[in-house]
Amino acid sequence: MITENKIFENLNFITESTLRKEITDNCKILSFEKGDTIVREGQYVKILPVVLTGAIRVFQTKEDREILLYYVMPGETCMMSLSACFFNNQSPSKAVAASPTEILAVPARLITTWQTKYASWNNFVIRTFKSRYDELLDTFESVVFEHIDQRVMEYLQDRRDKQEKSRIKISHQQLANELGTTRVVISRILKQFELSGKLVLHRAEIELL
Amino acid sequence: MITENKIFENLNFITESTLRKEITDNCKILSFEKGDTIVREGQYVKILPVVLTGAIRVFQTKEDREILLYYVMPGETCMMSLSACFFNNQSPSKAVAASPTEILAVPARLITTWQTKYASWNNFVIRTFKSRYDELLDTFESVVFEHIDQRVMEYLQDRRDKQEKSRIKISHQQLANELGTTRVVISRILKQFELSGKLVLHRAEIELL
DNA sequence: AGGAAACGGTATCAAATGATACACAAGGCA
């Protein structure tokens, strides 16, 4: 079936055929446009979104500031929702589709059931907890011990390594929102980097050298 | 037996008697003096420490700066070790006994076994992942969006609420190490708070009003 | 008692970051 292909080509770590059947029987696919809000701050979460295509941006806000927590990529799920589902909690952060995105919506009640029943699902859950924690700890360390200019450079290098292109499409405002600072600060820092020959600035695009 | 009492009076969430037996058969109790290092940064972790008495302080360091991640209290375990055990990883942070501390040392290999076998253990694992994540996220938010003076006040109020005493035994240097800043900064802020009548300073002790 | 170590107060200066304001350019769209 066409639907099953779409699901399991990104969820190939799910090996048990009985689990595959449970998934197709109990879950549905939801689609979001770029910019759509998937989870609001403080929302009670009833489903676990597993990304099939696209990406979800999870971030924190305070007044007009934002800071990125992480992106949920295909085959991954959202830490917030996962822990919120386990304990019927509110999500502490916002989640927005970073591009046109399709998710597999897993009903909250099945998460724990499957976890005791299927090794691969349990693995998925544990792996999510662990990698999201490590990620957050990493970001935490940067925020605590590093200056913004280093964080900017690391962010750009990280992006470059992931996309394997040295031109990164992002505006100064967006970059500020990723790092929890303001546009002016970013513009100032980027200009310094350009003057010292580390990168070249284009409109809404940064070219690392 | 006296040992079993010591173990399970703090681990009363472990209900299965078979699991209790496995614990007494396979685990041992380790004792640490205040200040003893339990896990070094970058160490491979072979056992999961579950605190029976005392407390473990888990924190990050960079040069001469420190910042608190969390305390592991009786009946709790350390997130780092847990995730390090699951994936045979290095611990990203340091752990030190905050007071004379006894731990139950669970061999790493049993963590996953028990997790699929015993509901209460699985619960313990998931609960640990979740609460440590929430804690870290909370600290993260403070560091990103708040000024140090607010963080100092929140730290003190938090301590007061936990110990139910308005006199908090802590030196300025220790407080700086909890919050990732320096002694002079803390002294300055505390003096402001004292002048504005929010607290009274004593030697190595802060009295909240 | 005497000295070392820990603790805290404070002044001075520097650096990092933030806030505000304004100007101009590029691109989209009616």
Place this chain on the structure above:
DNA sequence: TGCCTTGTGTATCATTTGATACCGTTTCCT
């Protein structure tokens, strides 16, 4: 074409935080 939105450069000033230095006090240890 003309206008509006978005993106960027940059100056000025304020605030926050950090670094350093020096001093006096308290506590601990021998």
